[in-house]
Amino acid sequence: MSGYSADPRIRWTEWLPWIAAIAFFFLMPGYLSLGARILIFILFALSLDLILGYAGIVTLGHSAFFGLGAYTAGALGAHTGITDPFAQLAAAAALSALLGLATGAVILRTRALTLLMLTLAITAILLEIANKWTGMTGGADGLAGVKVDPILGWFRFDLYGKTAFLYCLVMLFVGWWVVRRIIYSPYGAMLTGIRENATRMHAIGAPVYWRLVLIYTISATMAGVAGALLTQVNQFVGLNVLGLEPSGDVLVMLILGGVGRLYGAFIGPVVYIVVQDTLAKQYPEYWFLGIGILLIFVVLFARGGVLGIIDNVFARNKKTL
Amino acid sequence: MYSLETRKLCKSFGALVVAHNIDFRLAPGDRHALIGPNGAGKTTFVNMLMGALPASSGAIFLGGDEVTRVPQSARVRRGLGRTFQVTTLFRSLPVLDNVALGIAERTGVARRMWRSASSYRDITEGARSLLAALGLADDAAVRVADLPYGKQRLVEIAIALGLKPKVLLLDEPAAGVPSSESERILQTLEKLPSDIAILIIEHDMDLVFRFARRITVLVQGAVLVEGTPEEIARDKRVHQVYLGEQHG
Numbered sequence: 189m190s191g192y193s194a195d196p197r198i199r200w201t202e203w204l205p206w207i208a209a210i211a212f213f214f215l216m217p218g219y220l221s222l223g224a225r226i227l228i229f230i231l232f233a234l235s236l237d238l239i240l241g242y243a244g245i246v247t248l249g250h251s252a253f254f255g256l257g258a259y260t261a262g263a264l265g266a267h268t269g270i271t272d273p274f275a276q277l278a279a280a281a282a283l284s285a286l287l288g289l290a291t292g293a294v295i296l297r298t299r300a301l302t303l304l305m306l307t308l309a310i311t312a313i314l315l316e317i318a319n320k321w322t323g324m325t326g327g328a329d330g331l332a333g334v335k336v337d338p339i340l341g342w343f344r345f346d347l348y349g350k351t352a353f354l355y356c357l358v359m360l361f362v363g364w365w366v367v368r369r370i371i372y373s374p375y376g377a378m379l380t381g382i383r384e385n386a387t388r389m390h391a392i393g394a395p396v397y398w399r400l401v402l403i404y405t406i407s408a409t410m411a412g413v414a415g416a417l418l419t420q421v422n423q424f425v426g427l428n429v430l431g432l433e434p435s436g437d438v439l440v441m442l443i444l445g446g447v448g449r450l451y452g453a454f455i456g457p458v459v460y461i462v463v464q465d466t467l468a469k470q471y472p473e474y475w476f477l478g479i480g481i482l483l484i485f486v487v488l489f490a491r492g493g494v495l496g497i498i499d500n501v502f503a504r505n506k507k508t509l
Numbered sequence: 510m511y512s513l514e515t516r517k518l519c520k521s522f523g524a525l526v527v528a529h530n531i532d533f534r535l536a537p538g539d540r541h542a543l544i545g546p547n548g549a550g551k552t553t554f555v556n557m558l559m560g561a562l563p564a565s566s567g568a569i570f571l572g573g574d575e576v577t578r579v580p581q582s583a584r585v586r587r588g589l590g591r592t593f594q595v596t597t598l599f600r601s602l603p604v605l606d607n608v609a610l611g612i613a614e615r616t617g618v619a620r621r622m623w624r625s626a627s628s629y630r631d632i633t634e635g636a637r638s639l640l641a642a643l644g645l646a647d648d649a650a651v652r653v654a655d656l657p658y659g660k661q662r663l664v665e666i667a668i669a670l671g672l673k674p675k676v677l678l679l680d681e682p683a684a685g686v687p688s689s690e691s692e693r694i695l696q697t698l699e700k701l702p703s704d705i706a707i708l709i710i711e712h713d714m715d716l717v718f719r720f721a722r723r724i725t726v727l728v729q730g731a732v733l734v735e736g737t738p739e740e741i742a743r744d745k746r747v748h749q750v751y752l753g754e755q756h757g
Contacts, residue, residue: 191602192609192633193650196625374613374629375622381610384599390561391597392611392672393585394619 190242190380196372205454209357213350220349221421226461227356228417231363233442233453235410240439241448242371243403244383245296248435249307250411252291252314253284255430257412260284262425263324265334273336273355277416284412285405292404296397308432315430330426334419345421352421359417363410370406371450379403383448440479444486446493455494510573512537512706513558513589513676518567520550520557520730527553529731530567535676535706542721543710544741546750550730551710552594555678559591560584572675585614590674592665594681594710600654604645607653607664608636611671639667643697659690666697677701679709683716691716718742726750 212223232254239245257280264270264279295306318325325331338344343351370376381389382396389396419425428434437460445456463482467475490497513535520528527550535541543551556562558569560581569577571587579587599607609626612635613619627633640646643663648656653664662682669677682698683691695716701707711717717724717738724741726733728750734741741747 190626191606192613192626192629192636193603193605194625194627196627369625370622372625372627373622374618374624374626374632375620377606377610377626378613378619380602381599384601385597387561388593388597388599388668389610390581391559391585391591391593392668393582393614395580395582 190371191377192374194372198368202451205451206361213353213357217348217350220353222349222461222465224349224352224356224421225418226457227353227360228414228421229438229441229457229461230454231356231360231417232411232414232438233445233457234360234363234367234450235407235414236438236442237448237450237453238367238370238410239404239407240442241450241452242376242383243379243400244386245400245404246300246304247307248304248432248439249309249311250407250438251430251432251434252307252311253288253408253411254415254418254434254438255311255314255318256287257281257284257415258419258425258429259318259325259331259415260412261336261416261419262331262334265336265419265423266331267324269335271335271337273339273420276336276420277359277413280412280416281409284415285409287412288405288408289401292401292408296400296404308435311431311435315427318427318430325425325427328427330424332424334423334425336420336423345423349421356417356421359413363413367410368450370403375399375403440483442493444482444493446495449492449495452493452495459494511535511570512539512572513708514570515558516568516570518554518557518569519565520553520562521565527730528557528564529729531727531730531732533725533732535708537675537706538703539706539708540720540722541706541708542717542724543708543727544712544714544717544724545727545733548729549727551727552680553730554727555591555680555708555710558678559589585672588673588675589678590669590672590676591678592662592669592680592682594684596658596661596665598653598661598664598668601652603650604640604653604656604664604667605633605636605649608639608667608671609633611668612636612639615672636671639671642700643667643670644693657690659686659693662686662690662694663697666694670701674705676706676708679707679711681710681712683711683713695720 236250260280260283261276264276291310295303298306319327336345339355345351378394386396415429441456441460442453444459446452463478464475467478486493492499511534515531515533518528518531531554545551557564564577568575571584571589576584609632612632618629618632637649640649645663648660653661683694686694691713698720709720721738724738725735726747733746734744
């Protein structure tokens with residue numbers, strides 16, 4: 189998809205998610221809060237795809253940045269009087285980037301299981317800090333009363349989630365645009381090279397470690413913005429943004445959609461959150477079973493996720509024709 | 510000044526010594542072969558030269574500058590290129606991208622993340638002309654994994670040449686290639702720019718004796734003898750350790 193042989197022009201199919209989102213806004217006004225949540229998780233999954241799908245960095249701790257972003261926006265809105273939404277986003281992005289740089293510089297010297305465990309440890313440490321630092325985070329009760337000004341001084345967050353939906357959609361569009369540019373750039377091609385064969389990348393003179401640290405930092409920044417958006421939309425942040433569970437959730441979303449395919453990060457969260465929302469209404473205690481069965485199906489029969497299934501169908505039709 | 514030089518280069522893993530006091534020199538334009546029985550330490554030596562494996566002691570010089578502690582990426586920027594004994598390519602990428610990635614690293618384009626990769630015409634054209642020179646022009650869009658093995662070996666060489674190396678280390682370029690295709694690899698090697706210093710590791714003695722102007726024989730991590738192909742062919746010690754006692 190990316191690389192020196194790829195055509196970087198935007199194909200018509202790439203506009204479909206945006207058309208669908210705008211259609212959703214007009215056709216399903218009762219579900220805009222759910223829609224905003226989906227858009228936030230798409231941005232989160234997109235940030236994970238950048239490192240997992242393109243650079244091959246396996247992580248179980250991506251929620252560390254999501255959670256830090258969420259708590260940064262929350263703490264600013266609840267404690268400091270900094271209530272401008274973009275100032276909160278900028279602070280969340282900056283702190284998440286710093287954490288990404290600091291932790292990436294350490295953990296990206298390791299590989300495989302060690303790397304996986306270290307990423308998990310980082311988010312577990314942050315979870316414990318958030319749990320104990322009740323004065324700042326609200327601890328287990330969560331941090332309520334997060335104040336967020338109207339966007340650009342005009343658009344107040346409303347009960348129906350209209351402003352939240354459009355705000356998240358614009359932020360996701362910016363995130364998508366940045367990620368798309370990166371993956372089609374020489375840097376993106378180089379990341380694919382690292383994922384494909386790091387030994388060869390070393391042999392052609394690439395400073396592999398530093399390149400990974402940079403993309404890890406960019407990904408952390410995006411995840412932090414996604415976390416901050418969640419806080420702003422809910423005007424609340426709880427411990428569920430940190431730890432293994434949200435990291436696992438976003439990983440499952442990405443696997444369901446298709447890893448390393450850009451739009452897998454769009455489809456996965458839609459499938460996951462819609463299935464979660466539907467099943468949770470019917471079977472509040474067993475909804476995760478449905479997700480589990482879906483995941484087993486994808487891992488066993490559709491390794492490329494939903495996008496992989498779509499690709500296969502198109503490939504078969506082409507052969508038939 | 511030598512393009513590449515090692516002085517008393519050693520490598521050991523605990524009590525196991527795999528390279529022992531190797532003194533080696535390669536001048537610009539040299540065609541030098543490194544031969545020896547399996548386990549002699551040839552690939553270990555190449556890995557130390559590249560910086561993929563740290564030397565236990567001794568020194569490595571590139572163009573007169575010591576690079577013993579310099580990381581692999583910096584050595585490559587100073588003009589060191591290699592191919593691998595076992596094909597080490599970006600298998601799911603097209604042939605063009607395999608070569609372009611190397612050229613992009615050399616030119617500093619690989620760091621850029623704004624313009625699309627395919628808009629860097631100098632990179633893609635450079636890759637295409639290299640592929641054309643190696644007879645791979647028609648395979649530019651083919652995934653490497655779908656290429657015959659002999660052509661994959663040529664892609665290895667193309668990637669290394671894309672780095673415009675001053676010193677090229679070829680680790681068994683004809684390994685696993687049918688004899689009909691190894692002739693093509695030899696022809697390719699003979700056409701390489703004359704100013705590049707080349708060190709070739711190879712078990713195909715026909716290829717070695719036709720290509721190399723000097724040969725070093727490595728046995729159990731140490732240099733046994735160095736000389737011209739004729740001198741090596743006459744040396745009894747080489748016959749003993751390399752070909753077996755009955756040939757001595």
